[in-house]
Each structure stands twice: as C-alpha cells, then as structure tokens.
Amino acid sequence: MLADPVGQQQKLFRKFIRQGQSTSFGKDHHFNQISDYQDFTKNVPLRDYEALRPYLDRVVQGERNVLWPGKPIFLGKTSGTTSHTKYLPVTSASLSNQIHAPQYVGINYGLRYHKFDFLKGKSLLFSDGHFFEQVNGIKAAPISTIANSCIPFWFRGRRIPSDAINAIPDYETRIDAMIRAALGQDIRMIVAMPVWLLVFLRALEKKTGKRFSQLFPNFRLLLLSGMDYEPFLPEIRQYIDLPFDVLETFPSTEAFIAYQDRLEERGMQLVLNNGIFFEFVPLESVASLNPQRLSLAEVQVGATYALVLNTNAGLWGYLNGDTVRFRSVFPHRIEITGRIAQYISAFGEHITVEETDKSLAETARQFGATVVEYTVAPHISHDGYLPYHEWFIEFGNPPTDLPAFARSLDEKLQLRNFSYKDVVVHKAIAPLKIRLMPKGGFEQFLQASGKTGFQRKIPHLSNHDKLARAINETIFQLHSDSNGNDT
Helix, strand or coil: CCCCCCHHHHHHHHHHHHCCCCHHHHHHHHHHHHCCCCHHHHEEEECCHHHHHHHHHHHHCCCCCCCCCCCCCEEEEEECCCCEEEEEEECHHHHHHHHHHHHEEEEEEEHHHHHHHHHHCCCCCCCCCCCCCEEEEEEEHHHHHHHHHHHCCCHHCEEEEEEHHCCCCCCCHHHHHHHHHCCCEEEEEEEECCCHHHHHHHHHHHHHHCEEEEHCCCCCCEEEECCCCCCCHHHHHHHHHCEEEEEEECCCCCCCCECCCCCCCEEEECCCCCCEEEEEHHHHHHHCCCCCCCHHHHCCCCCCEEEEEEECCCCCEEEEEEEEEEECCCCCCCEEECCCCCCCCCCCCCCCHHHHHHHHHHHHHHHHCEEEEEEEEEEEECCCCCEEEEEEEEEECCCCCCCHHHHHHHHHHHHCHHHHHHHCCCCCCCCCCCEEECCCCHHHHHHCCCCCHHHCCCCEEECCCCCHHHHHHHHCCCCCCCCCCEE
C-alpha cells in the first residue's frame, strides 16, 4: 500500500468493476462498458445517501444482487437526516475492511516505534453495545457493534468487555460492569471515543477512589476516534496520570477510512488497499452541475476535497459528507476538515442543520414563540462539568417559560437523532442550554466582526466553539448575562 498507493487503488477499481457488473446497479450504469476511471465518472454520478436510497431500500428489503453480489451479512445502523435511522450494507467482503484495516494501526505503531508492550496486556474496547435488530432477516446494528462482535478469535481473550457486558441495556450498569471486568486486569490499550472514555474514567475514579496509574500502571496506548480529540485531551490526561501515546483513527459506517501512522503528526494515512476506491471532489466544485472528480493520482497537498467512496459493500460514487485536506502525498495523509453541510459531531452525535432547524421550528410553534436567528456550538468544560450544546437564540417573541422551551427542544432533537439521545441519556453530555441573545444581537455581532454583503450570515451549526467564544466576547463580554438569560 505504501510502496505503490496509486497501483493499489487501480487494482481495487478493476476488481470492483468486475464484481459489480452482475448487479442491478452495474447493469443500470453499464459497468460492462467501463474500462477506465474516466468511463466510470461518465457512467456513475455522485450520490449521497438520499440519492442512493432507491437502491439501498431494495437492499434493506432483502433483494439480492442490487449494489453488490448477493445480500449483505449486516446492516450498519446510523443516524439519518431525513429519517430517524439509515442503514448501510455490510457485506462479507467489506467486513474485512472493518476488521483487518484497523489492525494496521497497531502493526504500524509497533514496527515504526519498536513499541510492542501494548500487546502484552489487555485492551479496553468501547462499542455501542451488543444489540442487534432484525431488518427483513438481516442483522442490523451500529458498525462498532458489528466490528466488535466479529473480532478475530485470537484477540477475544485480550479484549474487555465481553459481549455479555456490552449487551447490558442500561449504560450506567454497563459502565459499572466494565469497571468490574477491568479491575485487576493488565490494561495496556484503550480504543474509544473521547466523550465515552471520560464517562468511564469519571466513574472509575468515583467507584475505586484510586488514580488510574494505581489501577493500570502498564497502560501504554490510547486510540481515539469519532471527533477531534484535542479539546478533550487535557481532561483525559487529568484522569490518566501516566505517560501514554495517542493515535487517531477514522472509522465510519461506510468503511474504516484512515489512521494516524506517526505520533509526531496528526495526519492520517488513507487505507488504500482494503475495501475502498477513493475519489475526491474539490470543495468549490461540489455544488456544480458537473463536479470535478479526481482519483488519488491527481490530488494535491493543501487542497480540500469532499470525500467520495466506492466500496465492496456496494457504495458507488458515494458522498459520505466528510471533507478532508491532504497533508502529504506519498504517503497519502489526510486531516478531516469538516462536513459538506453544517453539522455538530463534537461528541459523536452527528447533528445536522436540518434536525436543528426542524426541532427549533416545532418547539417555537408549540410555545407560541418566534425566532429571529440562532446558532449552536459545542461547549466543552475543563472543570469537571459535563459538556453540552450551547444554543444562542434571538427571539422576536420569546417563550414565557424558557426552561420548558429548552427541555422540549432537547426532546425533539433526541427523537430525530438517536446518537444525540444516546450521549444525553447516558450522561456523556448534559442537555442543551440556551443563551438569550439581545434584540439585534446577531446584527451587532456581524457589524462588530466587520462582515458585510454575502458574509453577513450566521452559520446555524459549528463543530467547534470558535464562533460561540467570539459571540460571548462581543455580546456578553465574557460573562453570563446578569439578568438570568441562561437556562
């Protein structure tokens, strides 16, 4: 993969086209006439989930040979934007990507830095829980659940917790069982999302009254995923009072996409030889009628691209919504720069602007309120308090009961997005909080920021707190409103 990245991608491309010829999608898009990448871009348009949904719905209904030969062995379950849940196929071929590609992380780490101590002990793996549902005879679950249930036999004795513990429905009870399973074990590696790791670490210290270093003195390696870990790392280090290495990974329901291969650099090496043929669309071209599509051989360092996946699960020309920037080529390392659409996923919740727009509109109607403008950002505390979504709302006609308004708004978001519900219900984050903007507050902020013309626009969602801090500094002078405008 590292010696011949472009060649590996071309090899996968040819293999995928051959295997896709017999499918409904392959026949509809004339795969038998595709001989090179240029033919492919002419025959297969770019699609997001909703555009590919007519084919995906047929897969979910149990039809064979729709997007990939045969039927999927699992359905990866994730949050949807226009429906409560969306399902993506996981085939026997694509499962290799989800199971084997993550092993590149440990192999590279051990060989590059001659650090193998993490293999001598056990690993604590966080997943969404060992819960499967049957959808037309196909098992469906979040991808972490699927991957965790299919790990190689040789690793099963080294991982904590067991499937039985992961199947405990109440998360607080499950965390308690995870702690009991971990105590007395030689934990040397943890694989987790930062927000869930902190839930565990807080509970661990509260239950045992001991420091992490007393319980797990041989801990060596932390693998983090799902969000930018930098805002969480200071608090994680307060609990894990040992020297340890941190590596970032880029898993998704569609595929395991990339991993950090150097401790001294945040860039992540793309997985180029296992399950994914990549395409890249220059960000400024995404919304055009004929977007420019580039293969790996054509990307440039420093440019930002919308990520396009073609996988052996049957995703073709699939815009997964992520945008990336190349930090280097040969090796091909990326950093995640955001999403095509506005979103918040600071805690793994994947909230979209459609979900916040609709939830706020419904709540305003319920309370007879009117909204002038709003914006939402993650608020991450470093004083032991839970993080939360901070809503800045300027009302035309404010609700008479603002705390009730906030509760109802939070409930509607939870109904629309099960990932958000999960992090709130299990106390990984606190329910949302509202800051009342004064009349004309957003206009004042824009003027103070020097934004004019088409720049005079407030993004409804930000995945970081830069805008929120700027609003606080400009409008609230770094202090909470003394008139009780926080809920």
